[in-house]
Amino acid sequence: MKRRLVFAVLFLTAFVTGSWACTNFIVGKNASADGSVIVSYSADSYGLFGFLCHYPAAVHPAGAMRDIYEWDTGKYLGQIKEAKQTYNVIGNTNEFQVTIGETTFGGRPELVDSTGIMDYGSLIYVALQRSRTAKEAIKVMTDLVKEYGYYSSGESFSIADPNEAWIMEMIGKGPGVKGAVWVAVRIPDDCIAAHANQSRIHKFNMSDKENCLYAPDVVSFAREKGYFSGKNTDFSFADAYCPLTFDNVRFCEARVWSFYNMFSKSTGQTYLPYVQGESKEPMPLYVKPDRKVSVRDIQHAMRDHYEGTPLDITKDCGAGAFETPYRLSPLTFKVDGKDYFNERPISTQQSGFVFVSQMRSTMPDMVGGVLWFGLDDANMTVFTPVYCNTDRVPAPYAEGNGDCVTFSWDSAFWIYNWVADMIRPRYSLMVGDMRSVQNSLEDMYANAQEGIESAALKLYQEDPQKAKEFLTNYTDMAARTALDSWKKLGEFLIVRYNDGAVKRVKNGKLVRPETGNSAPLDRPGYSEEFLKKLVEETGDRYLMKTW
Numbered sequence: 001m002k003r004r005l006v007f008a009v010l011f012l013t014a015f016v017t018g019s020w021a022c023t024n025f026i027v028g029k030n031a032s033a034d035g036s037v038i039v040s041y042s043a044d045s046y047g048l049f050g051f052l053c054h055y056p057a058a059v060h061p062a063g064a065m066r067d068i069y070e071w072d073t074g075k076y077l078g079q080i081k082e083a084k085q086t087y088n089v090i091g092n093t094n095e096f097q098v099t100i101g102e103t104t105f106g107g108r109p110e111l112v113d114s115t116g117i118m119d120y121g122s123l124i125y126v127a128l129q130r131s132r133t134a135k136e137a138i139k140v141m142t143d144l145v146k147e148y149g150y151y152s153s154g155e156s157f158s159i160a161d162p163n164e165a166w167i168m169e170m171i172g173k174g175p176g177v178k179g180a181v182w183v184a185v186r187i188p189d190d191c192i193a194a195h196a197n198q199s200r201i202h203k204f205n206m207s208d209k210e211n212c213l214y215a216p217d218v219v220s221f222a223r224e225k226g227y228f229s230g231k232n233t234d235f236s237f238a239d240a241y242c243p244l245t246f247d248n249v250r251f252c253e254a255r256v257w258s259f260y261n262m263f264s265k266s267t268g269q270t271y272l273p274y275v276q277g278e279s280k281e282p283m284p285l286y287v288k289p290d291r292k293v294s295v296r297d298i299q300h301a302m303r304d305h306y307e308g309t310p311l312d313i314t315k316d317c318g319a320g321a322f323e324t325p326y327r328l329s330p331l332t333f334k335v336d337g338k339d340y341f342n343e344r345p346i347s348t349q350q351s352g353f354v355f356v357s358q359m360r361s362t363m364p365d366m367v368g369g370v371l372w373f374g375l376d377d378a379n380m381t382v383f384t385p386v387y388c389n390t391d392r393v394p395a396p397y398a399e400g401n402g403d404c405v406t407f408s409w410d411s412a413f414w415i416y417n418w419v420a421d422m423i424r425p426r427y428s429l430m431v432g433d434m435r436s437v438q439n440s441l442e443d444m445y446a447n448a449q450e451g452i453e454s455a456a457l458k459l460y461q462e463d464p465q466k467a468k469e470f471l472t473n474y475t476d477m478a479a480r481t482a483l484d485s486w487k488k489l490g491e492f493l494i495v496r497y498n499d500g501a502v503k504r505v506k507n508g509k510l511v512r513p514e515t516g517n518s519a520p521l522d523r524p525g526y527s528e529e530f531l532k533k534l535v536e537e538t539g540d541r542y543l544m545k546t547w
Helices: 002-010 120-130 134-148 218-225 237-241 246-263 265-270 295-301 412-462 464-496 528-538
Strands: 023-027 037-044 065-069 076-081 099-106 154-160 165-172 180-187 192-195 212-214 332-335 338-341 351-359 370-375 384-387
Touching (some): 023 099, 023 165, 023 295, 037 099, 037 295, 065 120, 076 134, 099 120, 099 351, 120 134, 120 154, 134 154, 134 165, 218 237, 246 265, 246 295, 246 338, 295 351, 295 412, 370 412, 384 412, 384 464
Antiparallel strands (some): 023 037, 037 351, 065 076, 099 154, 154 165, 165 180, 180 212, 351 370, 370 384
16 A cells, blocks of 8 residues: 555656656767766656655566556555566666666547556556566566556657667557557667657658567547548657647756757757747757767756757746746646646656666666756756666665655655745855755765776676675765755755855865854855846836935
């Protein structure tokens, strides 16, 4: 029962926030700086309490059944046959480095089957427990919905292993109809890809069995329902099952565009009119980057708010006096009967957890697979290493340390939120202090990685169990170090920025007064740009009068 309640709280995702939650990035092994396959994911949902889930490896008796509960509500959906053996899963990766992320695109609402058993969240974790490769995960997921029915709306999945990465898109067949229509496309090794709550697979090569898998009725079902009437070669999964609208473009595709714009400038320039609603030519499913992309690049990309692009939200009055790159929900609003919108960037305050999964074929799985994991918003968290064979959740990331309505000083989720909520109202003033600690920690983990893994490989040659214990302990230590540092950061910020003034700092420490009990400080006030806007809006209201 506890597990059911946790699911109900933790995975309150797409149906609550609308269809604009979650973002995935993918990097092929020949497009990455170190030969890794990389997948990132942010679980974005207001009210979502984040923690690091764990399913230990197990052997199950013959005839065992497994209860399935919907992620979003905790509703009991039914039972499925349990596998004889299941693998260790930590977060969204397993002991063989297989990683699965998702974004919900919704699609045609009449295709949701409320009688199905397998929702998208259950598909992810059941597949991770049963799969040694990405292709095997695709088969597990599609076989499960064929046998038990698919409960959720349209979904895009990132499915990857150390050798290859795929995007699979799936949608049901309607009430009472088992199965789903789906297509999976392998991302070329020298390319990057992304999806963000909009179906992205358009035309696909039906004769390329190595790089394209699909349901046998994916086209015929669309014809039957009246979604498509052309030649098979012209069939677009996205057009048939998730027709594009302006909000899909601006809230969803724009995040993909921003990612492409970071690493393929020509793609960014070509498709800017598309995300601005001036063109209907969709972006490609994948592109070749201008340079090799690193894990750190993807961590930084997950923090993007369109800065430096025409979609930048830090320069208008909505950003306030301190150029905050955040907007309160909802995404749309009305003024004088007209509909307007807020931008929906990659990084958003309502994230429950984020990760960047690094999968490497050049090492044993337990060393090669690293889930760089953070709680809350990617922009305001620290990505710490979680090795894929970890079988003990670090205490700061564990369920039970607080919940969605209970603050806890032992919960990394609440500590990251505490600091973030201090920074947002005075973002430009305070973000530099946060970024300094964040970069210091992430640099430390990145610089230590080679040495840690070298030691783990030596232990692995002696005894794989010793290597596993070593990496599990390191995973725990890294999480605890980040939490302790963030608590100290929070204490520093509340003191330094008390009452709107800024206490002075020297050599990283607050300057104490030579005498008395008033600390040396500065009063930065507002920027010149903001004050000009204030005067433009208020005229002479605040003009000093001459007496």
